[in-house]
Amino acid sequence: MCFGPNVTWAINAALHGFALGPGDHVLSGRLEHNSTARPLRLVRDRRGTDWEAVPPGPDGILDPEEFRRRRRPATRLIVLNHASNVTGALQPAREIKEAAGDVPILVDTAQTAGSLPLDDMASWADVICFTGHKGLLGPTGTGGLWLGEGMPFSPLAVGGSGSRSESLEHPDFLPDALEAGTLNTHGLAGLAAAAEFLLETGIGRIRDHEMRLAGIFMEGASKVPGLSVLGPGPGDPRRVATVSVVMEQASSSDLARMLEEGYGIMTRSGLHCAPMAHQASGSYPGGSTRFSFGFFNTEEEAATAARALREIAASRGRG
Numbered sequence: 001m002c003f004g005p006n007v008t009w010a011i012n013a014a015l016h017g018f019a020l021g022p023g024d025h026v027l028s029g030r031l032e033h034n035s036t037a038r039p040l041r042l043v044r045d046r047r048g049t050d051w052e053a054v055p056p057g058p059d060g061i062l063d064p065e066e067f068r069r070r071r072r073p074a075t076r077l078i079v080l081n082h083a084s085n086v087t088g089a090l091q092p093a094r095e096i097k098e099a100a101g102d103v104p105i106l107v108d109t110a111q112t113a114g115s116l117p118l119d120d121m122a123s124w125a126d127v128i129c130f131t132g133h134k135g136l137l138g139p140t141g142t143g144g145l146w147l148g149e150g151m152p153f154s155p156l157a158v159g160g161s162g163s164r165s166e167s168l169e170h171p172d173f174l175p176d177a178l179e180a181g182t183l184n185t186h187g188l189a190g191l192a193a194a195a196e197f198l199l200e201t202g203i204g205r206i207r208d209h210e211m212r213l214a215g216i217f218m219e220g221a222s223k224v225p226g227l228s229v230l231g232p233g234p235g236d237p238r239r240v241a242t243v244s245v246v247m248e249q250a251s252s253s254d255l256a257r258m259l260e261e262g263y264g265i266m267t268r269s270g271l272h273c274a275p276m277a278h279q280a281s282g283s284y285p286g287g288s289t290r291f292s293f294g295f296f297n298t299e300e301e302a303a304t305a306a307r308a309l310r311e312i313a314a315s316r317g318r319g
Contacts, residue, residue, distance in 0.1 A: 002178040003144040003188060007110045007131035008035040009156070010145035011079075013178055014106055014127045015039050017153040018077055022048035025072050027100075028079040029062050029091065030055045031277040036079055036108055050074070056280055060089035060231045061238055064099035075103050083111035086277040086288065087231030088214075088242040090116070094124050104151065110134055111240055114194075115210060115294075117203045126151055135206075135294075137198065138191030141184045153177060206295045210241035213293040213302040220306025221245055224313050230281050230288060244272075244288035245309065249316035252287045259289070263308040267291055 004010055020026065020043050028040060030053040037053075044051045054066050067078065078100055083090045090112070097105045104126035112118065114135030121128055125148065132142030147153060158170035159180040171177050198206065218234035221227055226248035232239040247255050256269035270287040271278055278284035291305055 001144060001146050002175040003142070003183055004178070005141050005184065006035075006133075006143040007108060007129050008143075010129035010131075010143055011036055011106070011108060012039050013153070013156050014129060014145055014147070015043060015077075015079075016156055017147075017151065019152065019154065020047055020049040020076065023050075023074055024076045025050045025052065025074040026077045026079060027067055027070060027075060027103075028053050029081060030280045031060065031062075031084040031087065031089065031091075032079070032081050032274070033085055033108070033110070033277075034273040034275075035110070036081060037274075037276055040079065053276065056089065059238075060084065060087040060281065062091050062096065064092055064095040067096050068099040071100055071103060075100070078103055078105040079108070080105060081108045081111070083116075083240045083242070084231065084274070084277050085111050085242060086244050086272050086274050086283075086290070087281055088239040088244070089231045090238045090240055092238075093121075097124050104148075111242060114198055114203070114206070115240060116207055122146065122148070132187070132191040132194070136191060137194035139184075139187040142187040142191045145178075147174065155180060157181070201295070209295055210293050210297075211235075211237075211239075213297055213299060214239070214241040214243055216299055216302040217291060217293065217306050218243060220303060221309055224306075224310045226313055227309060230283060241293040242290065243293070244283070244290045246283050246286070246288050247309070247313065249313060252289045255289045255312065258312050259305075259308055262312070263304070265291075265305055265308060 040051045043049045056062050080093050082093055093107050106127040107125045108129050110131045113130040128146040132138030133140040155177050157180045161171050161176040163176050164171050215234040218229055221229050228246045230244040252269035256267045259265040259267055268290045
């Protein structure tokens with residue numbers, strides 16, 4: 001396990017280790033966050049790597065058979081957003097890995113770590129990247145990656161490491177090779193405390209609670225005239241508790257403003273640093289308004305959020 005400032009750093013560090021170049025082929029989904037999409041585009045533009053993004057189905061779920069079909073002899077890596085930060089769609093990552101055979105898979109767990117049991121992921125994933133400030137409940141400025149046995153690595157930066165200080169060559173072993181400079185020790189202490197809470201509470205219990213709230217909200221939101229809910233439907237296990245909506249009567253930013261000013265409900269509007277996901281979902285370029293339900297939210301709050309959407313729609317001529 002190597003620690004760094006966030007999942008974006010982790011993804012960049014992992015991609016750097018593969019030393020991708022001309023003729024190499026990388027597969028990803030079309031739901032990727034810019035923390036993945038921008039590094040992949042940079043690799044494509046600067047190194048001549050062929051990056052291919054696989055579109056999801058109408059429900060926002062990727063088909064493992066598409067990865068099997070698109071795999072080539074030159075395919076060196078699969079990069080996958082485990083769950084979309086826009087649609088909440090939870091991807092069949094293990095099945096995609098199985099379909100791809102011996103091609104390594106990098107899984108971005110920014111939307112699932114801490115909110116979904118991932119106990120078995122280390123048995124089939126090759127690189128796992130995570131951030132500390134979302135479902136893991138840690139401070140910002142924390143994140144990292146786990147590398148499976150035999151995975152290549154190359155430091156993004158070199159410098160002080162606390163080991164082999166007698167040499168001007170940076171350490172070539174983990175985690176030192178990827179942890180140059182002083183880490184955010186205060187933040188990592190907070191992340192460790194959060195991890196203890198998560199383990200004591202139980203990830204399964206957290207998952208059940210968050211999905212119950214998402215279901216309550218989605219059931220109510222689905223009855224609002226002129227409102228579309230992105231991603232798999234309520235009760236579908238192939239999603240997380242991130243729910244985005246598009247309202248015909250208001251832009252995503254106007255809806256977010258009305259929810260905040262009229263109801264004290266904080267959401268995020270726009271493209272959520274994931275334009276490809278919005279293109280695939282039909283919500284580009286206007287984006288959506290996103291609700292994220294966590295362990296400390298209540299059923300009453302979920303119902304209130306759905307009711308607020310109904311009242312806003314009615315006030316703007318629908319309902």
